[in-house]
Amino acid sequence: MKALKYLNKYLLKYKWYLILGTIFTIISNLFGIIPAQLVRYALDLVGETLDVYYLFAGSALQSELYDTFAFTILLYGLLILAMALLKGIFLFLVRQTIIVMSRHIEYELKNDVYNHYQTLPTSFFRTHNTGDLMARISEDVSNVRMYVGPAMMYGINLIVLFILVISYMVTVNAKLTLYVLLPLPLLSVSIYIVNSIMMKRSQEIQKQLSALSTYVQEAFSGIRVIKSFVQEKHSFTNFKTEAEDFKHKSLRLAKVDAFFYPVIVLLIGISNILVIFVGGKEIMNGNLTPGNITEFILYVNMLTWPVMALGWTTSQIQRAASSQNRINEFLEVKNTLVSDKNIEKPLDGIITFKNVGFIYPDSGIQAIENFNLEISHGESIAILGTTGSGKSTLAHLLCRLYDPTEGEILVDGIPLKDYNVNEYRRQLGYVPQDVFLFSDSIANNVRFGSVDMPQERIELAVKDADLLRNIQDFPDGFDTRLGERGITLSGGQKQRLSIARAIARDPKILILDDCLSAVDTNTENIILTNLKRIMDERTSVIISHRVSSAKLADKIVVLDEGRIVEQGTHTELMGKNGAYKELYEKQLMAEEV
């Protein structure tokens, strides 16, 4: 329950919705109670007037009496109708305040969680799967909304109704009130138990449903592999097993559901019988009128729904508390990649690695060890090495996605840690190894958030990335949509688009992480020559395991198991007969073959 305290700040912000909602609840309940009393008056009036009516049988006065009597009953009827209408209007207002408040809170909470996710370091996203992140921002937030919305609304309604109805019932007849209320706690407890069971079972269904949809999504994403390996039958068998499980769980819920409503109706029926039985005796003793009994029956029926909702409300609150707990777990994670000094300055691009070492926190793998390197302004550096030698890790450190565990990185002589992270990253152009494009137009993928980027700049970046001809071939040109509802680019095209996105931002430091692996050497040469021109006065770091990508760089660094094994220009390294030359000859031979 403590977890729900987090929501108080939102409740405080929307306190007027809550206060007005409570006032409307009180008014709407008053318009529910008054008709019950009108029914009593009407019924008692009928009883009393009938005796007088029969007394005047045969006389002219009888029909006059009938007219007055009918008019009074009609008046009561109209009054009851007006009350029902007013009650309806205020119920509408209750929903318009409390439910609207819950939607506002849901919106704000979702925004806050999303914003917080964005501040978290990449290591966080490695240790938590996307499904979990999505569940907390969607399902968990929805559960919390059920608490600040319907659960709170029914809770307030129950309290208000109980105070109004019960205090009135006690003044009429305390004994009958006690009998009437007897089955209600039983009703509430049984609803709570059944609700908890139902909720547990619905959660199981929900879980199975997401397993089923994940399976279907994966199966159809990989449909080409399934078809080429003739695995349709196997895939269907797996689907059937998952669907069978879903059906079994749904039937289990249906069983409880079927049992639930008859029990409720039974308990309400018992309450009504008690009113009639005990109330009848009280009439015979002269303590009550038949109008009172009808009124009590109306009260019992007014109370049953809120009492039924009590069980539901409590289980909703519990559910919201556990959801909010899960949300808080993530909200409490703090971003460690912060800066004390928050330096903001235009970069020159002088990079110094000083005894840098890095161990991945989750795997304990030492990816970089005692790494020293000086990159001057406008220099292009190629980092070469076999798989797993730590090349991408260097790119991550340079983007400050992680901080070194040993040593430090300086940019323009200032520790990287002292820069304002966003301002620093804004001046970087990073092309990651695993290219990611959004389901949007080509132009928007290049523009990527910089809404005011002129079209000429986009076209120039695309041209420098040697992709212009391909885009011109698409019927919609730069407006061609990518992704699920659009076209699929080839691996090389994706890499080039990703390069265009980085260079369009006019970066001071460009980092290309093995992003030319899917293009042929000819295209690679064109792009690298273009980059040399664009990056003339800026620093570029080209990571690759292909010698052809490294050849044109001012300096080449060869990495092995996180350490520098060789460095120098292409000519210098070729003269050394070391790892670089060996790699060069091997790759040259492979190309010739």
Ligand SMILES: Nc1ncnc2c1ncn2[C@@H]1O[C@H](COP(=O)(O)OP(=O)(O)OP(=O)(O)O)[C@@H](O)[C@H]1O
């Ligand atoms: N997020 C991570 N968590 C834990 N260990 C990691 C992580 N990323 C990389 N590693 C490990 O760190 C080492 C260096 O990986 P890195 O990705 O830097 O190599 P690389 O030289 O870029 O390889 P490749 O050319 O295959 O991309 C590897 O042993 C890898 O298993």
